[in-house]
Amino acid sequence: MTATLANSRDIALQDRARRVIPNGMWGHMATRSIAPGYPQFFSRADGCRVWDADGNEYIDFMCAWGPNVLGYHHEAVDAAALAQLRVVDSGNGPTETLVELAEELTATLDHADWCLFQKNGTDATTACITIARAGTGRRKIIHARGAYHGAVPWCSPSVVGVTAEDRAHLIPFDWGDAASLDAAVAQAGDDLAAIILTAFRHDVARDQELPTTAFLQAARAHCDRTGAMLICDDVRAGFRLDLRGSWARHGVKPDLAAYSKAIANGWPLAAIAGADRARAGAESIFTTGSFWYGAAAMAAGLATIRILRDTDALAHTEAMGNRLRKGLDEAASRHGYRLRQTGPVQMPMVLVDGDRDLAIGNALCLAALRHGVYLHPRHNMFLCAAHGPADIDRAVEAVDRAFADIAAAGLRPA
Amino acid sequence: MTATLANSRDIALQDRARRVIPNGMWGHMATRSIAPGYPQFFSRADGCRVWDADGNEYIDFMCAWGPNVLGYHHEAVDAAALAQLRVVDSGNGPTETLVELAEELTATLDHADWCLFQKNGTDATTACITIARAGTGRRKIIHARGAYHGAVPWCSPSVVGVTAEDRAHLIPFDWGDAASLDAAVAQAGDDLAAIILTAFRHDVARDQELPTTAFLQAARAHCDRTGAMLICDDVRAGFRLDLRGSWARHGVKPDLAAYSKAIANGWPLAAIAGADRARAGAESIFTTGSFWYGAAAMAAGLATIRILRDTDALAHTEAMGNRLRKGLDEAASRHGYRLRQTGPVQMPMVLVDGDRDLAIGNALCLAALRHGVYLHPRHNMFLCAAHGPADIDRAVEAVDRAFADIAAAGLRPA
Numbered sequence: 001m002t003a004t005l006a007n008s009r010d011i012a013l014q015d016r017a018r019r020v021i022p023n024g025m026w027g028h029m030a031t032r033s034i035a036p037g038y039p040q041f042f043s044r045a046d047g048c049r050v051w052d053a054d055g056n057e058y059i060d061f062m063c064a065w066g067p068n069v070l071g072y073h074h075e076a077v078d079a080a081a082l083a084q085l086r087v088v089d090s091g092n093g094p095t096e097t098l099v100e101l102a103e104e105l106t107a108t109l110d111h112a113d114w115c116l117f118q119k120n121g122t123d124a125t126t127a128c129i130t131i132a133r134a135g136t137g138r139r140k141i142i143h144a145r146g147a148y149h150g151a152v153p154w155c156s157p158s159v160v161g162v163t164a165e166d167r168a169h170l171i172p173f174d175w176g177d178a179a180s181l182d183a184a185v186a187q188a189g190d191d192l193a194a195i196i197l198t199a200f201r202h203d204v205a206r207d208q209e210l211p212t213t214a215f216l217q218a219a220r221a222h223c224d225r226t227g228a229m230l231i232c233d234d235v236r237a238g239f240r241l242d243l244r245g246s247w248a249r250h251g252v253k254p255d256l257a258a259y260s261k262a263i264a265n266g267w268p269l270a271a272i273a274g275a276d277r278a279r280a281g282a283e284s285i286f287t288t289g290s291f292w293y294g295a296a297a298m299a300a301g302l303a304t305i306r307i308l309r310d311t312d313a314l315a316h317t318e319a320m321g322n323r324l325r326k327g328l329d330e331a332a333s334r335h336g337y338r339l340r341q342t343g344p345v346q347m348p349m350v351l352v353d354g355d356r357d358l359a360i361g362n363a364l365c366l367a368a369l370r371h372g373v374y375l376h377p378r379h380n381m382f383l384c385a386a387h388g389p390a391d392i393d394r395a396v397e398a399v400d401r402a403f404a405d406i407a408a409a410g411l412r413p414a
Numbered sequence: 415m416t417a418t419l420a421n422s423r424d425i426a427l428q429d430r431a432r433r434v435i436p437n438g439m440w441g442h443m444a445t446r447s448i449a450p451g452y453p454q455f456f457s458r459a460d461g462c463r464v465w466d467a468d469g470n471e472y473i474d475f476m477c478a479w480g481p482n483v484l485g486y487h488h489e490a491v492d493a494a495a496l497a498q499l500r501v502v503d504s505g506n507g508p509t510e511t512l513v514e515l516a517e518e519l520t521a522t523l524d525h526a527d528w529c530l531f532q533k534n535g536t537d538a539t540t541a542c543i544t545i546a547r548a549g550t551g552r553r554k555i556i557h558a559r560g561a562y563h564g565a566v567p568w569c570s571p572s573v574v575g576v577t578a579e580d581r582a583h584l585i586p587f588d589w590g591d592a593a594s595l596d597a598a599v600a601q602a603g604d605d606l607a608a609i610i611l612t613a614f615r616h617d618v619a620r621d622q623e624l625p626t627t628a629f630l631q632a633a634r635a636h637c638d639r640t641g642a643m644l645i646c647d648d649v650r651a652g653f654r655l656d657l658r659g660s661w662a663r664h665g666v667k668p669d670l671a672a673y674s675k676a677i678a679n680g681w682p683l684a685a686i687a688g689a690d691r692a693r694a695g696a697e698s699i700f701t702t703g704s705f706w707y708g709a710a711a712m713a714a715g716l717a718t719i720r721i722l723r724d725t726d727a728l729a730h731t732e733a734m735g736n737r738l739r740k741g742l743d744e745a746a747s748r749h750g751y752r753l754r755q756t757g758p759v760q761m762p763m764v765l766v767d768g769d770r771d772l773a774i775g776n777a778l779c780l781a782a783l784r785h786g787v788y789l790h791p792r793h794n795m796f797l798c799a800a801h802g803p804a805d806i807d808r809a810v811e812a813v814d815r816a817f818a819d820i821a822a823a824g825l826r827p828a
Contacts (some may be wrong), residue, residue, distance in 0.1 A: 013513055020516035020528050022693050027702025029507045042509055045502040053510060064504040067704060072502070082496075088459040088486070090478040090680040092788060093443045095456055096467060099427055102434035114434050119533045119682060120703035126566055134575030151702045152540055152566070158700035161548030165579035235704075261704050266504040268533060268682055268705035279436050286572035288441025288565045289534035290481060290649075290675050291682035374506060 005039075005370050009054045013041045027151070028065060028379075035362040035377055038369070045072035047386040050374060058374035059395045061324075061348075063382035066261035069240055070304065070313060071386025077265045077303045084299035095295040101302045105273055108305055110244040111232075111253035112273035116282060118292050121235035122150030124258035124270040125196070127287045129154065131256060131274070132194035132229035135281020140188035142195045144175035146203045149196060149233050169193075175201045176209055178218050185222045192228040194256075195219050199237035199246035200343065205358065205378040207351070208343030216252035223255065229278055232257040235270070239263055240317070240382070241344050243308050245273075267300035313385035314346075320387045321345025327396030335403035336412075349380045354413025363411050367402035375399075419453075419784050423468045427455045441565070442479060442793075449776040449791055452783070459486035461800040464788060472788035473809045475738075475762075477796035480675035483654055484718065484727060485800025491679045491717045498713035509709040515716045519687055522719055524658040525646075525667035526687035530696060532706050535649035536564030538672035538684040539610070541701045543568065545670060545688070546608035546643035549695020554602035556609040558589040560617045563610060563647050583607075589615045590623055592632050599636045606642040608670075609633050613651035613660035614757065619772065619792040621765065622757030630666035637669065643692055646671040649684070653677055654731070654796070655758055657722050659687075681714035727799035728760075734801045735759025741810030749817035750826075763794045768827025777825050781816035789813075 017040075018024035024040070025031070031038040039052035048071060050060040063069070070077060088095060102115040118124050129141055149155040153166035173184040175197075185192060197219060201209035223230040232254035237246045239262040247254065255278045260270035268291075274282055308314060322345050332339045337360075338353040352360045361377035368375050373395045375381060431454075432438035438454070439445070445452035453466035462485060464474040477483070484491060502509060516529040532538050543555055563569040567580035587598040589611075599606060611633060615623035637644040646668035651660045653676040661668065669692045674684035682705075688696055722728060736759050746753045751774075752767040766774045775791035782789050787809045789795060 013510055016517070017513045020513070020520050022528055022530065022688075022696035025508070026530055026696075027700070027706065029702070029707050031507065040507055041512075042502055042505045042507050045505045050502075050506055060506065062506045064506060065704060067504045072505075073500075078499070085492070086487075088456055088464075090481045090682070091456045091459045091486075092464055092474065092476045092478060093445065093454055093456050094439070096427055098455075099431045099434070103430070106434050114436055116436065116440055120537075120705055122703060123534075130567060130575035132575075133577065139577050151700055153544060153568075156700050161544035161546075161695065161699045163547065163553050163583055165582040168579040168582075169577055268504070268708055268711075274436075281575065282436040282440075285575045286441070286565055286570050288443070289536060290479060291534055292441065293443050294682055297682075 005056060006054045007039060010039045010041050010052060013053055035366060037366050047071045048384055048391050058369065058372055059391050060374045061381040061383065062374060062376055063384045064266055066236055066382050067266040068382070068384050069262035070265045070307060071384055072266065074265050076307060077300050080303035081267055081296045081300035085296045089296040090291060090294050094293045097295045097298045097302060098293070101298045104302055104305050105271060108243055108309060109257070109273050110248040111257060111275055113276045114274050114279055114282065116272045116287070117298065118270040119268050119289055120270050121258060121260035122152055123289065124235065124260055124272050125149045125155065125233055126152060127285070128196070128231045128256045128258050128272055129194065130285050130287065131278055131281040132231065134284045135229060135278055136193045136227060138191045138193040138228070139169040140171055140191045140193055141169055142171045142173060142181070142184045142188060142192065144197060144201070145172040147175065147198050147201070148203070176211065176215050178215060181218060181222065185226065192226050194229040194231050195223060196231040196233055199232060199234045199241070202236055202343060202347065202380050207340055208349045208380060210344070211250065213250040213252065216247055216250050220252050229255040231255065234258060235260045237344070237347060239304070239308060240314070240346055243314065263304065264297050264301035265304045267297040269297040269301050317346050317383050317385050317387065320389070320392050321348060321383050323389060323392045324348065324383065324396065327392065328399055331396055331400040331403055334400065335407045337403060343380050346383045347380045350375070352413070356414065360406065360411050360413065363406045363409065364402050367405040368399050371398035371401045373398040419470060420468045421453060424453045424455050424466060427467055449780060451780050461485045462798055462805050472783065472786055473805050474788045475795040475797065475809070476788060476790055477798045478680055480650055480796050481680040482796070482798050483676035484679045484721060485798055486680065488679050490721060491714050494717035495681055495710045495714035499710045503710040504705060504708050508707045511709045511712045511716060512707070515712045518716055518719050519685060522657055522723065523671070523687050524662045525671060525689055527690045528688050528693055528696065530686045530701070531712065532684040533682050533703055534684050535672060535674035536566055537703065538649065538674060538686050539563045539569065539647055540566060541699070542610070542645045542670045542672050542686055543608065544699050544701065545692055545695040546645065548698045549643060549692055550607045550641060552605045552607040552642070553583040554585055554605045554607055555583055556585045556587060556595070556598045556602060556606065558611060558615070559586040561589065561612050561615070562617070590625065590629050592629060595632060595636065599640065606640050608643040608645050609637060610645040610647055613646060613648045613655070616650055616757060616761065616794050621754055622763045622794060624758070625664065627664040627666065630661055630664050634666050643669040645669065648672060649674045651758070651761060653718070653722060654728070654760055657728065677718065678711050678715035679718045681711040683711040683715050731760050731797050731799050731801065734803070734806050735762060735797050737803060737806045738762065738797065738810065741806065742813060745810055745814040745817055748814065749821045751817060757794055760797050761794045764789070766827065770828070774820065774825050774827065777820045777823065778816050781819040782813050785812035785815045787812040
């Protein structure tokens with residue numbers, strides 16, 4: 001017997017929202033972009049748990065779509081931010097915390113000599129492009145087809161309201177394909193400003209791909225040869241996989257990297273970390289935002305980085321990711337399904353093999369919701385340090401029951 | 415005798431910053447963009463006062479460059495934001511606060527049927543452009559030459575790192591000049607997507623200009639006739655001049671308006687408020703950011719709007735602005751200078767008449783700093799509700815002493 005999800009408050013809020021917000025919601029958090037039936041509004045978050053507007057509690061595997069890396073309401077992070085808030089947050093200029101954070105990040109990231117700060121990932125990727133063009137005096141930007149780098153005209157996944165000129169100097173290639181990258185570099189000729197790559201291939205609704213060291217080295221070599229800038233868009237993966245930067249394990253250093261999401265455990269912050277090779281470009285451009293200098297988020301960022309450095313938070317999260325992956329595979333098998341689990345275990349993409357239109361995945365995730373687990377059917381998910389073995393085991397048990405539900409409903413790959 | 419500004423701590427921080435931040439600072443808060451000698455780092459803010467890194471206290475007339483409208487650390491605003499923070503800020507989706515804030519804003523602003531939220535003014539102006547293009551299926555954007563609409567390639571005051579294509583569809587005209595606007599509209603032909611205007615002309619380092627009703631009506635008529643969208647960039651002035659929107663007193667309604675800065679009294683938030691005429695465009699585009707759904711800033715916004723509505727905060731601020739303008743004029747006269755004070759009194763631009771290279775204004779503001787008042791020599795300033803008559807009088811007295819200092823140094827218009 002499947003529990004019914006109480007959702008009257010959520011539905012009432014959705015009705016109110018449709019009157020004063022286009023479509024009732026916009027952007028990646030609009031639940032119609034997930035699957036019909038998902039709760040749209042939330043009322044609480046704590047550790048690795050979230051509560052929707054109707055008070056239903058879930059073990060959470062979206063982590064606010066990435067920002068939550070240590071657990072919601074991490075005491076030390078919030079205490080640092082609140083202490084800063086009490087003296088000054090947005091003022092006429094930055095505080096000492098800006099300098100401390102830049103010092104900490106350049107000491108922590110293996111590729112960084114300097115930093116700039118912003119509020120969202122798109123701010124950082126956009127400024128990286130501008131810095132690369134300023135520093136090289138060139139225009140062409142090579143990017144992987146289908147990669148997400150933000151939601152403004154030059155990079156938005158939608159072209160509605162976007163002009164052809166907004167993307168005039170972008171050259172796409174196929175992620176991980178050295179020959180395709182070679183062709184794109186040849187096409188750019190002597191006008192190549194940058195190659196921008198996500199930390200790994202984390203496109204929506206498809207198997208994720210980790211980069212090979214050879215692929216990253218090839219991109220690095222193209223930039224070294226042409227004088228272009230190599231940009232790592234580490235917004236989604238940064239400070240979750242590797243505190244040194246997500247390519248450190250490959251020994252490949254970007255000239256510019258964009259960070260946000262997990263950098264301050266949920267407080268709004270983004271950063272560009274750059275090498276000296278890109279410093280002149282960064283010194284020459286104008287980039288700013290009213291709230292980019294807010295000291296509270298910077299204090300939260302400083303605390304987050306130090307906790308990640310001084311604890312086993314990331315290793316623990318990886319262990320929990322492995323435990324979840326194994327548990328989900330076993331649960332699927334028990335009910336005669338096969339999962340395709342790809343990407344880093346801390347950022348799992350879980351697809352049901354043979355589920356061509358995502359109907360099975362959607363039904364599985366809706367059933368999991370009813371059993372108290374918040375999953376996403378086609379976007380990579382996120383684990384955080386607050387997930388413990390008991391949370392993972394309970395989540396696996398809930399997904400096991402969700403598989404039983406969809407099996408009973410006869411949902412099988414064609 | 416002029417007091418010397420203790421600044422050893424600021425200088426030490428600037429030295430540290432130069433190692434890990436390009437130029438030591440970037441954007442509008444870089445003090446080299448103000449005048450050499452300004453403190454770069456701050457340590458505290460309260461009410462209408464700020465303290466620099468060396469502990470020097472100032473009566474503040476920048477208000478964090480606009481966000482501070484009720485006074486730094488306004489108790490009710492911060493209490494609302496902190497109460498929200500304790501339950502959830504960044505989660506897997508928005509909270510009821512999003513709906514309440516959209517309801518409050520559409521009820522408060524005279525032109526708004528719906529809202530979208532972001533983090534910074536540039537997010538909002540950029541999405542307004544995209545919505546206008548999406549809704550009209552056209553490309554051309556008419557803007558006033560020299561107006562500031564943000565700091566990304568399509569609108570940045572600097573063209574370093576910007577390609578020609580980034581601005582391919584922009585058509586400039588001269589603010590307030592109906593014939594120039596007519597010519598721009600004619601040039602756009604049947605491809606006009608939008609006219610974007612700041613609430614008033616608040617360009618840097620020049621006399622500010624309030625719009626005439628006739629000018630705004632002409633812009634409105636062009637949009638009505640062509641089907642284009644009229645966009646009010648109310649980022650800088652919104653929620654400081656008029657709670658209904660800065661053009662309400664003219665009876666001219668924009669189709670789209672961008673807000674940020676004062677909207678949440680220093681908490682990071684931006685909004686687009688649109689008319690039903692622009693709703694289809696807004697429904698069709700993709701725009702988002704990791705932290706755009708943060709509920710704490712929305713709770714702060716809701717509290718700010720309600721306090722502005724239920725108190726005489728804005729009328730009081732205007733009265734204080736008049737008191738300051740009168741006091742500064744008298745102080746200047748006493749020492750044989752003449753000021754050009756333009757713009758709304760709550761957002762004063764104060765220039766010394768005949769000061770062609772700003773040398774006198776820079777010296778005056780540096781002297782005022784030493785006497786405990788933080789002014790800006792060439793950007794509009796901001797007053798807030800925490801400025802009381804005694805603060806204004808004390809500030810005027812300090813500026814009087816600053817005039818005496820520069821007069822003693824022989825600084826006079828040529």
